[in-house]
Amino acid sequence: MLRAVLRDLRAHPGRVSMTLVAIVLGVGFVVATWVVSDSAAATIVSGQTRADFAVIVRTKDPAPLASIARAEGVVFGHSAVVKSDGKLGTGYFPEMAGTDWDASDRFHLIGGRGPEKAGEVALEERTAKDAGHGVGSSVRLLRQDGTSETVTVVGIYTYRTAAADEPMPVVAYDEATALRLAGGSFAWVELFGADPDAIAAQAKAKGFEDVKTRQQIADERAKEASQEAQIARNFLLVFAGVALMVGMFVIANTFTMLVAQRTRYFALLRAVGAKRRQVRRAILAEAAVIGLIGATVGAALGVGLGWVAMTLLRSTGETVIFAVSPLAILVGYLVGLVVTVVAAYGSARRGAAVPPVAALGTDYALPRRSLVIRTVLGFLALGGGTTMVLLTSHTDLSDWQRVVGMAGALLGCVGLLLLAPLLASAVLIPLSRVVSQRGSVVARVAVRNSIRDPRRTAATASALMIGLALVTAFATVGESLSDTFSRVVKADIRAETLVVRGVNGPTQDDIVPKVPGDATAVYHGWGEVDGRDRSITVVRGNGKGLARELPRGGALVREQFGKKVGDTVTVMGKTLRINGVYVDESFLYNGVVVDDPALLGEHSYLDGVYVADADRRALDAAFAERPDIIVMDREQLIMEFIGPLQLALGIVYALLGAAVLIAVFGVVNTLALSVLERTREIGVFRAVGASRGLVRRAIRRESVVIATYGGLLGVGIGVLLGGVMQHVILSQPIFSMAVPLPVVAGALGGMVVVGVLAALWPARRAARTDVLAAIATT
Amino acid sequence: MTTKKAAARAVELTKIYGEGDARVAALDCVDVQFYQGELTAIMGPSGSGKSTLMHCVAGLDKATAGRTWIGDTELTKLGDDALTALRRDRVGFVFQAFNLLPTLTAWENIVLPLDLAGKRVDRAFADTIVNAVGLGDRLKHRPSQLSGGQQQRVACARALITRPDVIFADEPTGALDSQSSKELLDFLRRSVDELGQTVVMVTHDPTAASYADRIIKLADGRVL
Numbered sequence A: 001m002l003r004a005v006l007r008d009l010r011a012h013p014g015r016v017s018m019t020l021v022a023i024v025l026g027v028g029f030v031v032a033t034w035v036v037s038d039s040a041a042a043t044i045v046s047g048q049t050r051a052d053f054a055v056i057v058r059t060k061d062p063a064p065l066a067s068i069a070r071a072e073g074v075v076f077g078h079s080a081v082v083k084s085d086g087k088l089g090t091g092y093f094p095e096m097a098g099t100d101w102d103a104s105d106r107f108h109l110i111g112g113r114g115p116e117k118a119g120e121v122a123l124e125e126r127t128a129k130d131a132g133h134g135v136g137s138s139v140r141l142l143r144q145d146g147t148s149e150t151v152t153v154v155g156i157y158t159y160r161t162a163a164a165d166e167p168m169p170v171v172a173y174d175e176a177t178a179l180r181l182a183g184g185s186f187a188w189v190e191l192f193g194a195d196p197d198a199i200a201a202q203a204k205a206k207g208f209e210d211v212k213t214r215q216q217i218a219d220e221r222a223k224e225a226s227q228e229a230q231i232a233r234n235f236l237l238v239f240a241g242v243a244l245m246v247g248m249f250v251i252a253n254t255f256t257m258l259v260a261q262r263t264r265y266f267a268l269l270r271a272v273g274a275k276r277r278q279v280r281r282a283i284l285a286e287a288a289v290i291g292l293i294g295a296t297v298g299a300a301l302g303v304g305l306g307w308v309a310m311t312l313l314r315s316t317g318e319t320v321i322f323a324v325s326p327l328a329i330l331v332g333y334l335v336g337l338v339v340t341v342v343a344a345y346g347s348a349r350r351g352a353a354v355p356p357v358a359a360l361g362t363d364y365a366l367p368r369r370s371l372v373i374r375t376v377l378g379f380l381a382l383g384g385g386t387t388m389v390l391l392t393s394h395t396d397l398s399d400w401q402r403v404v405g406m407a408g409a410l411l412g413c414v415g416l417l418l419l420a421p422l423l424a425s426a427v428l429i430p431l432s433r434v435v436s437q438r439g440s441v442v443a444r445v446a447v448r449n450s451i452r453d454p455r456r457t458a459a460t461a462s463a464l465m466i467g468l469a470l471v472t473a474f475a476t477v478g479e480s481l482s483d484t485f486s487r488v489v490k491a492d493i494r495a496e497t498l499v500v501r502g503v504n505g506p507t508q509d510d511i512v513p514k515v516p517g518d519a520t521a522v523y524h525g526w527g528e529v530d531g532r533d534r535s536i537t538v539v540r541g542n543g544k545g546l547a548r549e550l551p552r553g554g555a556l557v558r559e560q561f562g563k564k565v566g567d568t569v570t571v572m573g574k575t576l577r578i579n580g581v582y583v584d585e586s587f588l589y590n591g592v593v594v595d596d597p598a599l600l601g602e603h604s605y606l607d608g609v610y611v612a613d614a615d616r617r618a619l620d621a622a623f624a625e626r627p628d629i630i631v632m633d634r635e636q637l638i639m640e641f642i643g644p645l646q647l648a649l650g651i652v653y654a655l656l657g658a659a660v661l662i663a664v665f666g667v668v669n670t671l672a673l674s675v676l677e678r679t680r681e682i683g684v685f686r687a688v689g690a691s692r693g694l695v696r697r698a699i700r701r702e703s704v705v706i707a708t709y710g711g712l713l714g715v716g717i718g719v720l721l722g723g724v725m726q727h728v729i730l731s732q733p734i735f736s737m738a739v740p741l742p743v744v745a746g747a748l749g750g751m752v753v754v755g756v757l758a759a760l761w762p763a764r765r766a767a768r769t770d771v772l773a774a775i776a777t778t
Numbered sequence B: 001m002t003t004k005k006a007a008a009r010a011v012e013l014t015k016i017y018g019e020g021d022a023r024v025a026a027l028d029c030v031d032v033q034f035y036q037g038e039l040t041a042i043m044g045p046s047g048s049g050k051s052t053l054m055h056c057v058a059g060l061d062k063a064t065a066g067r068t069w070i071g072d073t074e075l076t077k078l079g080d081d082a083l084t085a086l087r088r089d090r091v092g093f094v095f096q097a098f099n100l101l102p103t104l105t106a107w108e109n110i111v112l113p114l115d116l117a118g119k120r121v122d123r124a125f126a127d128t129i130v131n132a133v134g135l136g137d138r139l140k141h142r143p144s145q146l147s148g149g150q151q152q153r154v155a156c157a158r159a160l161i162t163r164p165d166v167i168f169a170d171e172p173t174g175a176l177d178s179q180s181s182k183e184l185l186d187f188l189r190r191s192v193d194e195l196g197q198t199v200v201m202v203t204h205d206p207t208a209a210s211y212a213d214r215i216i217k218l219a220d221g222r223v224l
Ligand SMILES: Nc1ncnc2c1ncn2[C@@H]1O[C@H](COP(=O)(O)OP(=O)(O)O)[C@@H](O)[C@H]1O
Pocket: B017, B018, B024, B025, B026, B044, B045, B046, B047, B048, B049, B050, B051, B052, B053
């Protein structure tokens, strides 16, 4: 029985090839996710841990420990490599970037030697590469006090950390220089010896508290690494899950079509005595076999992808450990098998329900499944979701209301997926009417074919829709965030104003006197406000570059603070009149705003200097010798903050790409199987005078219709979903979302291209239909 | 005696399927002419090559050897696109079954060849045909909503709509009951008598053949 079904399947390998692609891609993504997170964890845990030290003690001076064992102090201090443009690179922490060279396993020399005296340094491999330095070249380094010096690179190293939280120093000095730069104190002391436990006990006996043995550190590190890997894995698995869900649509759709095409075959089996259950089991077994094949190829693909990803992700010169756990493969098989069998279940039941008499008639069609239950469920989900979103549509949301709003939005999306066949009819039938009156034969045939089976079109388009909706939703959130941020900055700062800031954010206020022109410095900090610790913003200067209301000798407070103009507020013991209340979000202002520099709290820092009527060249010249300070205009300031967001979104898009790709194969699959089903009518079409080109065009048009329909639906749902997402994240009104026009245009344009590409093979196949074979009566 | 003009003809037409032991000569050096304004029936036992002859003369299939013409156009010299255009503009087809595109209405099926050619529909002529096949109130229906006989009549109307040089019908009544058969044959006869059409009909049914002006008999790929 099973053999009969499988043989029938083997006779038409093309039919299942696209289904296999969907399974392979989905499983591949899951396995790759597993492999990458396992490998990353393994790399952190085992490969680069040092085993040379015995105990690490957090203390500033090695001297008292020298009597226990060989004690080596480790310096960590502010240092940074100046890039060729005279500024620092962003994205790392100069305050932890310099260390002292020693002979321990911390350093692994790749070239040259360690620094021995002042004026010599070794550089970390990646940093050296990025800045274009090698052994022998001179490099400009920035010191803590803002001055810089030019030194010679004598070595290039890779660094091995011991503790999980140990930073990666980019510059190594000789010990004397490092110690001098770090103000004479060590970050920690490493003790060397054969018996870590004994050494640790002795150190504790001397009154040191923060003492950890090599084993303890390794354990902590392993725990940390596996937690990090788990987080990364969960993040990636979400995307793999989306890809799999899309894959399920494709697989289910394929099986529906395969069963429909083989109705007579199943009827014949039933006529010669096969029980329903046997037919159902045979179809499920067939699904399992396809699932197994797909999972095998997918697992191999996943391992390969994982390897590629690990090679690309390799952060430094460290050797990457490539870990393929049996669990990863097992998960891949499980997912492939379960997804395929579950997706095929409905079709199996329907295939088994084919009555034996269907074998006799020429054109028995499977009864159309009723859409009633699906439609009712769809409306319930959509209604429930919409209600949840509406109930939480106000802008002062508590955390659980945010959860309800988000869940409502997702429930609504599920509702729309359930209603997809209905929607397909609702959208495509009117389109077909218009096309019937105006359009060419090609368009008419194409559109009619696309709504022949709304369920099939809906499933194909839904697969596309899911990926696109998520891409658009994230893009909408990103655009809304960017929009809000740039609106806030623009409300704070005048367009012509130039900004002087530290490369990595806040900086020392020694730069303020150096700023030529009308400079206003803005400081943030904390201090006592009306008896409680609160944020204080100090605006120092005439405020000409700012577009905001100024404290004018008094204070400004946020609306939420609950006081009004004319009231008083006590800031750091000084009573001030409230001269203004600000309502909206602000980039510059935080908490209570004053202009008396004496009210700077202890932990305040300079956020930036805002210069009105500034001469850009004079400003640049004033800070030419300060690699840690940059001058920018308002747009650049906005980009500083938006840039990383765009990068993050880019990663999300790439990860969703797998889902979109699978959906595209779904379109190919649907078209290819439809073309097979329609061999006869394509033959008639050709016989009465449709050229090959025309047949190709009709299929291509049909493909574009399906893809664009999926695209429109996806983009529409995505923008709404994004609206709710930005609402729950930013507490802004839902419809205040910014529509990411480039992404929307790209998605819709992309869908037309996808439609054309997906039709390439099926259209060629259709055009090659043998007219005679198609119209033969037997 | 007036010389009759041939709407379609074949000279030394040979069609061979397979090779070696499986070699079948479906047509063996056949010379045949179908005259304008006549209904010609091709008869013969099953497997005698009737369909093959029709397919080759109508430009649906390529002959192994020999030459065929529709009017003055020699088909054996044409490429696929030219053949397609010729089928569309100058030949009409009625097959035994599955003649229609299921997504198009009866009317759309009828005018399909004109649509494909980008030609305007001659309303008066179309009305004449539609009335003749008696489908007036069924034009907006899809093929699945029509009976087998109605479907075949739609196919006939489609074959006529371009006023082709010749209509080929391969066992058009093969799947119909006797009443529907009679209606269809009446209609084909009238299209010859009243519209001056040329019809070539393959059949193995003597009743159907009795509607013909001329009968060509085939056996084993040869004309008797
Ligand atoms: N595609 C084909 N491949 C091989 N043999 C064929 C093919 N088509 C027809 N034949 C053979 O050619 C002969 C003539 O067939 P056909 O023209 O269909 O006969 P008829 O229509 O008179 O029943 C038969 O012997 C048939 O088996």
